[in-house]
Amino acid sequence: MKGLCFSLPSLRASYARGLRAEDVAAEALKRADAYADPAVWIARAPADEVLARARALDALPAAARAKLLLFGVPFAVKDNIDCAGLPTTAACPAYAFEPKESAYAVQRLLDAGAVLIGKTNLDQFATGLVGTRSPHGAPRSVFNSDYISGGSSSGSAVAVAAGLVSFSLGTDTAGSGRVPAAFNNIAGLKPSRGLLSTRGVLPACRSLDCISIFALTPEDTAEVFKQAAVYDDEDPYSRTRLADAPFVPGGSFTFAVPRPEDLVFFGDGEAERLFNEAVQRLESIGGRARRIDFAPFLEAALLLYEGPWVAERTVAVGSFIEAHEAECDPTVAKIVLGGRTRSAVETFEAMHKLQALQRKVRTLFAGLDIVVVPTAPTTYKVSELEAEPIKLNSRLGTYTNFMNLLDMAGLAVPAGIGTTGLPFGITLAAPAFSEARLIEIGARFGAALGLAPGAPFLGGAEADEGFLELAVVGAHMSGLPLNHELTSRGGMFIERTKTAACYTLYALAGGPPFRPGLVKGETGAAIELEVWRLPRAQVGSFLAGVPQPLVIGTVDLASGRKVKGFLCEASGLAGAEDITSFGGWRRYLERDKAVAG
Structure with a gap:
């Protein structure tokens, strides 16, 4: 029930x-x-x-x-x-x-x-x-x-x-x-x-x-x-x-x-x-x-x-x-x-x-x-x-x-x-x-x-086999440049939350679009992210557009729940900036805007 x-x-x-x-x-x-x-x-x-x-x-x-x-x-x-x-x-x-x-x-x-x-x-x-x-x-x-x-x-x-x-x-x-x-x-x-x-x-x-x-x-x-x-x-x-x-x-x-x-x-x-x-x-x-x-x-x-x-x-x-x-x-x-x-x-x-x-x-x-x-x-x-x-x-x-x-x-x-x-x-x-x-x-x-x-929390509680819960930490979040890749496929916002306190966040080299890389370790911090529901029929086409060094793996949430989400391979960290102290991609972008202004 x-x-x-x-x-x-x-x-x-x-x-x-x-x-x-x-x-x-x-x-x-x-x-x-x-x-x-x-x-x-x-x-x-x-x-x-x-x-x-x-x-x-x-x-x-x-x-x-x-x-x-x-x-x-x-x-x-x-x-x-x-x-x-x-x-x-x-x-x-x-x-x-x-x-x-x-x-x-x-x-x-x-x-x-x-x-x-x-x-x-x-x-x-x-x-x-x-x-x-x-x-x-x-x-x-x-x-x-x-x-x-x-x-x-x-x-x-x-x-x-x-x-x-x-x-x-x-x-x-x-x-x-x-x-x-x-x-x-x-x-x-x-x-x-x-x-x-x-x-x-x-x-x-x-x-x-x-x-x-x-x-x-x-x-x-x-x-x-x-x-x-x-x-x-x-x-x-x-x-x-x-x-x-x-x-x-x-x-x-x-x-x-x-x-x-x-x-x-x-x-x-x-x-x-x-x-x-x-x-x-x-x-x-x-x-x-x-x-x-x-x-x-x-x-x-x-x-x-x-x-x-x-x-x-x-x-x-x-x-x-x-x-x-x-x-x-x-x-x-x-x-x-x-x-x-x-x-x-x-x-x-x-x-x-x-x-x-x-x-x-x-x-x-x-x-x-x-x-x-x-x-x-x-x-x-x-x-x-x-x-x-x-x-x-x-x-x-x-x-x-x-x-x-x-x-x-x-x-x-x-x-x-x-x-x-x-x-x-x-x-x-x-x-x-x-x-x-x-x-x-x-x-x-x-x-x-x-x-x-x-x-x-309703969306998460009622998730079923027809959908995949997906954690996004960067440009796919609400209002950011790649969010349309979720919404155009029928993706539905579930919640804004944080990871468990064992992740490091990097600003990867290259772009645009500029992307973060999330890496799990023994220590780290809680990083802000969004959880979306994506119809499973749309998952294949979405994953086909995920570029290296990003991969989809299992992300531990602060609540103890586990969901699939964006992670980064170690090989992609060359030239990357550690931005963990910002607590999330949005705050990092706000820093960049302030510097540019």
Whole structure:
């Protein structure tokens, strides 16, 4: 069970081979217990109830099981969404209450056979894009625990990225279903407003709120969306799902990208590089790029927090916060209670402005299939958010805050791993009811990228005979000149780690391309490297291009694991420079750049 993948296709294949829902539920409970970050969960479903539900599913006749399209699939729910039997707290213990029934969308998923594992952490009252505004702690990025996971749906994203559940529900008013997806290398679908009923969801901005879906892949979000997107007579904001605009799956498409002068990354050069590479990758799968004036989108984004819509948060929980301010997060309280200063005149002025912006955006979409933006312009450490909670949060919403105001659907997808070892993501967006189009293009983009979804350790745990794990220490690493030799063959990034402390690293003579040589000895140091998964069908052609004196041998990792990787024959060290003290090829290259500069 250790290597069991919780993606929907993998689970279905395992069930077809005889795996029981009880086995999967037990494994999900075990993973939730063992996961190192205690801030992911606010409440867990009692283990005996989870296992009892799974056994009841196993006991169903085969015909009945076949009708349950989410049979035995473990999932989690953000704790501002009601689940019968568990309290709803919105990350504020003083607010807690026991709902009599599950939210409409949750019940739809339970009726389809899914198994609830628990309620996840969030920015209190779903106010924030950071994941640090909770008395239960800040769920951390699955790539680096110094960094935020993004919010407000922080725990929901981490639960999926860490392989604890197959999918999770979040909410998305300002970007909370997309930013955490980008920071954890998974897919996040923000459906059109009203397609997933928000009955049973504690409002943030009720007229804008959406339930979002996190999963490992766009295809998995589509499966959940199909089950949950059902019209609800009792939700005044519910809308009937309309047919997607005409679009030919697998064909060419036109996508808009903000003009260079409209793009901001707040000094994050890696995010800028990865976004430009994503644009090129979209073109490689049949996309035609068009640069557009992004000003209408940015103007609309400012209305969400700098305009009167913040008062809608005051309507939702302002009275409670005023009565319990000492028990609430101070940043959340400041934002929510700030709505008291907004006037009716401001509201109507903003509504009129938004109407004009919506018209401009509809005009821009003539001849376009989607708009593509960075999901977030950069990311931050938890310590940085604690120092500047509002300013940095605002930056994270640069490319997300406009979407619900402009009545758009959005899909966040992974777009690469930077040289920092942190993931980057893009968002595909289009007018309401375009989910099928976004998911189809998102899936094609993911296939072209070839990046294993979720946490780095997921890829390693789920490696199978169809793939070879390969350690690379030089020009084949992410963002370096020969990385394309891996990605073009379907190579998938697994993790950035180090060797055991018994290796020497050399800068070999010759080039370009300039190459390092890794040599194992009795003593040495731990050298930084990356582990990739390469389809075995592609291994032969890759090895054919490995030049002497480099060879593929067994590399010992700091964790004690052994993988195949690049080593150097002793005969190739003539004229080489010992660069072990740098700890890795990247730091050596940075030294060279500094000297050249």
